[in-house]
Amino acid sequence: MAEHVILVVGPMGAGKTTAISALSDIDTIRTEAVNTERDVVDKATTTVALDYGEIELSPNEKIRLYGVPGQKRFDFMWSILKQRAVGMIVLVKNDAEDPVGDLVAFFDEFREIHERGGVVVGITHSDLAPRPTTYEYQQIVAERYPSALAPVFTVDPRSRDQLVVMLSVLAANVDSRAMFLAR
Amino acid sequence: MSDAGRFDPALVAAGTAALDAMKADSPGLVLAVLISDDGFEVVRTPRMGEQDGRFASMASSVQALSEAVIHELQIGKGDAVIIQAASGVVIQQRVPGRSVVLSALFRTDESLGRCLVGVRNCTAALDAAISALPSGSSITL
Amino acid sequence: MFASGASEVRERPDTVGWRSVATAIHSMRQLPMPMLLTVVSSDCEPLWVDFSTGRYYWERPLTAMPEQPGGVTVYSQPIEAGNPPYPWVAWRAMDPLLWQIGRYAFGTDRATWMRPGDRYALQRWPNLTEIPHSTEEIRMIATLANGYLTAQELGLLTGADEPTAQRVLNMLSLMGAVKPAGGPLAPPAVVAKVQAEPQQAAAASTSNFGFFSRLRDKMGGR
Ligand SMILES: Nc1nc2c(ncn2[C@@H]2O[C@H](COP(=O)(O)OP(=O)(O)O)[C@@H](O)[C@H]2O)c(=O)[nH]1
Ligand SMILES: [Mg+2]
Numbered sequence: 001m002a003e004h005v006i007l008v009v010g011p012m013g014a015g016k017t018t019a020i021s022a023l024s025d026i027d028t029i030r031t032e033a034v035n036t037e038r039d040v041v042d043k044a045t046t047t048v049a050l051d052y053g054e055i056e057l058s059p060n061e062k063i064r065l066y067g068v069p070g071q072k073r074f075d076f077m078w079s080i081l082k083q084r085a086v087g088m089i090v091l092v093k094n095d096a097e098d099p100v101g102d103l104v105a106f107f108d109e110f111r112e113i114h115e116r117g118g119v120v121v122g123i124t125h126s127d128l129a130p131r132p133t134t135y136e137y138q139q140i141v142a143e144r145y146p147s148a149l150a151p152v153f154t155v156d157p158r159s160r161d162q163l164v165v166m167l168s169v170l171a172a173n174v175d176s177r178a179m180f181l182a183r
Numbered sequence: 184m185s186d187a188g189r190f191d192p193a194l195v196a197a198g199t200a201a202l203d204a205m206k207a208d209s210p211g212l213v214l215a216v217l218i219s220d221d222g223f224e225v226v227r228t229p230r231m232g233e234q235d236g237r238f239a240s241m242a243s244s245v246q247a248l249s250e251a252v253i254h255e256l257q258i259g260k261g262d263a264v265i266i267q268a269a270s271g272v273v274i275q276q277r278v279p280g281r282s283v284v285l286s287a288l289f290r291t292d293e294s295l296g297r298c299l300v301g302v303r304n305c306t307a308a309l310d311a312a313i314s315a316l317p318s319g320s321s322i323t324l
Numbered sequence: 325m326f327a328s329g330a331s332e333v334r335e336r337p338d339t340v341g342w343r344s345v346a347t348a349i350h351s352m353r354q355l356p357m358p359m360l361l362t363v364v365s366s367d368c369e370p371l372w373v374d375f376s377t378g379r380y381y382w383e384r385p386l387t388a389m390p391e392q393p394g395g396v397t398v399y400s401q402p403i404e405a406g407n408p409p410y411p412w413v414a415w416r417a418m419d420p421l422l423w424q425i426g427r428y429a430f431g432t433d434r435a436t437w438m439r440p441g442d443r444y445a446l447q448r449w450p451n452l453t454e455i456p457h458s459t460e461e462i463r464m465i466a467t468l469a470n471g472y473l474t475a476q477e478l479g480l481l482t483g484a485d486e487p488t489a490q491r492v493l494n495m496l497s498l499m500g501a502v503k504p505a506g507g508p509l510a511p512p513a514v515v516a517k518v519q520a521e522p523q524q525a526a527a528a529s530t531s532n533f534g535f536f537s538r539l540r541d542k543m544g545g546r
Contacts, residue, residue: 004535029255031247033220034282034324036189046221049244049251057538073222073240133417134451135378142448149469151449162453164543169452171536172466179481179532180470180514 002061005084006170008051009110010091011102012070013041015124015157017051019091020067022160023167024053037071046070049077063167075109082110086117087170091157092137095129100140107145114148118173120166122155190225194322197312198226198283205305211293212301213271217309218242220282220324242286246275263299274302278309281322285309341365341393343436346429346498348398349373349422350437353500360403366395371421377408379415386420391428419499420455426495432487434475435494443472443505444493450501459540460484463533464492471512472505480518483529 008016021028031049035041051067066081068074082088088110092103103121113119121141123134134152141150151169155162198217206212206228216227222243224236249264264275272295275286285306289298313319345363352359358376365371367390369383403409426435434440446468463482467473473481479489496502518528530537 029251031244031251033222033243033247036219036221036223048220048222048240049247055539055542057535057542061538063539069244071222071240073236074244076237076241077244133378135417135448138448149446149449151452153449153451153453155453165453167543168459168462168536168539169449169466171539172462172533173469175533175536176463176466176470179467180512182514182517 004061004063004086004171004174006063006065006167007081007085007088007110007113008065008067008091009078009088009106010070010124011093011096011106012037012046013043013096014070014091014093014102015122015155016067016070016091017047019089019122019155019157019163020051020053020065022157023055023065023163025056026054028053048074050081078109082113085110085113087174088113088117088119089166089170090119090121091124091155092121093125094123094132095125099123099129100132100137103137103140104144107141107148107150111145114145114150118170118177119148119150120170120173121150121152122157122166123152124155124157126154127156189223190219191316191318193316193318194283194313195226197316198309199228201305201308201312202226202228204308205287205301208304209289209293209297209301211290211298213288213290215285215287215305216242218284218286220246220284225283238286242275242284246277246284246286249275263302265295267295272298274298276302276306278306278313280324281310281313282324283309283313283322341396342425342429344396345398346425347436348400349425349498350435352400358403358405360401360409362399362401364397364399365393367393372410373418373421374403374408374415376403376405377415378418379408380418380421381410381413381415382421386424389424389428417451417454419450422499423450423455423457423495426498427491429498430491430494432491434490435497438493438497441474443474443477443509443511444468444497444502445472445505446496446501447503448501450496450499460488460529461492463529463536464489465496466536468496468502471514472509473512473515477511477515480515481528481532483527483532 008019010016029052031047032045033048035043035046047067047069053065055063068078068081090106092099096102134154137152141148153166155166157163202215202217205215216239217225218239219225220243222240224239245264250261253261266273270291272289272291273286275284277284285302287302313322348361352361352375361373363371371382373380446465464478464484467478467481475490475493476486479486
């Protein structure tokens with residue numbers, strides 16, 4: 001059974017849970033709890049352990065999608081989940097207070113996944129806050145992580161088509177990288 | 184970090200009373216923490232010890248994962264989560280129908296049955312106390 | 325491919341309209357000062373491109389872009405940094421425009437500023453959620469993300485023909501999304517490996533991109 005573990009990471013409210021349920025074949029496994037931090041992000045519930053979804057590519061090949069809780073206080077879940085991941089989708093909420101800081105924090109935290117496989121960055125809520133632009137994010141990523149060349153896309157996690165583009169690019173990057181490394 | 188400031192002082196007071204009562208009844212109790220569903224500490228007994236809120240976050244993840252398993256296997260209403268180790272037993276239980284969870288660590292010389300009874304009595308007392316609070320209706324699932 | 329004499333004529337469309345725009349855009353990209361480009365055509369509304377903010381304004385949606393605009397004139401003027409022109413119109417990000425102009429400007433010929441045998445590598449990803457693209461184009465961009473390649477090698481590794489690969493390089497180059505190799509470079513080892521196995525070269529699109537292909541088959545996407 002071939003499996004590709006892909007994490008969806010990013011701050012609270014970025015759209016991770018929404019993205020996983022839009023992509024998954026199965027009913028997603030969710031761990032939502034009543035959110036007592038409405039002052040930080042005004043939504044009723046928040047993920048406290050993980051979101052889990054699957055995409056079956058063939059009877060013996062699966063993508064396992066794990067969404068992590070966004071808050072730093074759940075970083076023990078991050079450590080558990082990142083061990084087997086070959087790729088990650090970083091979602092950044094563009095209308096948050098410091099979206100660039102969020103991107104950098106998650107990129108740093110999960111950089112071993114980038115070193116092992118592929119990373120794609122999705123800028124969400126750009127309908128509500130158009131800046132920073134993907135171009136500005138790419139310059140920041142290029143400066144901080146010269147070897148990364150991470151794709152940065154705007155994405156609305158409510159749109160399955162856009163999520164498929166992101167996941168496709170992640171897969172193409174994993175394949176392309178393997179092709180260049182093969183001997 | 185104690186997160187008590189974010190919660191209704193009446194809830195904190197009710198929690199303190201319930202946890203202290205459990206402590207008095209259970210000599211094997213090492214630590215009991217009342218947490219919000221999203222992993223913040225409401226109150227703990229004894230009042231000192233771990234200060235970074237990490238246990239509260241972990242307890243909330245454990246509770247959520249356990250409830251996801253119960254849902255997946257369709258095995259009815261959840262009761263307690265038990266984590267048994269060589270030198271301690273953690274028992275967790277949701278205050279029935281409420282968005283708060285009790286997590287308690289016992290020494291292994293306390294029998295599992297007694298630990299379970301202690302936790303169950305405490306969550307029942309918490310439920311009654313919360314029902315009596317003006318803010319009680321907001322602490323529901 | 326073309327049955328009649330008439331369609332043979334279309335095989336090499338007159339792309340001079342977008343070609344002149346593309347050439348102007350490419351040279352403007354090299355300039356240090358902020359510039360505004362205005363394109364006037366007898367077929368469509370004026371098009372403004374503001375290089376200082378990477379945006380454009382056109383009344384027309386890109387889906388209605390003519391492949392061969394008539395009577396094109398290109399004007400350029402320096403603008404004040406930090407004071408973007410016409411703030412009252414709805415400017416849009418420039419990438420989708422350049423991607424489309426790059427597609428039409430040179431057909432499958434080499435862009436005028438590129439030389440045969442030059443190697444290119446990706447330096448930033450275009451925002452693909454906003455740009456109409458094909459499965460083959462994703463494969464090519466991901467391949468350029470990992471090495472410096474000529475159009476011919478890019479085609480070889482991705483199962484595309486060389487003209488198609490050249491067109492993608494044109495489009496990416498116009499967007500400033502690829503960079504040329506600083507000097508002469510040997511081809512990456514994988515190129516020799518694929519060349520040595522012609523069987524594999526023919527099926528490069530699926531053999532080198534298995535995970536990607538199966539994902540596209542499952543999830544859809546052209
Ligand atoms: N307007 C807008 N809303 C979005 C976007 N992405 C997500 N949302 C909404 O933001 C809310 C938070 O999403 P959620 O998936 O719970 O975020 P999570 O904390 O990352 O799991 C949901 O109500 C989504 O529908 C976006 O790009 N634009
Ligand atoms: Mg979530």
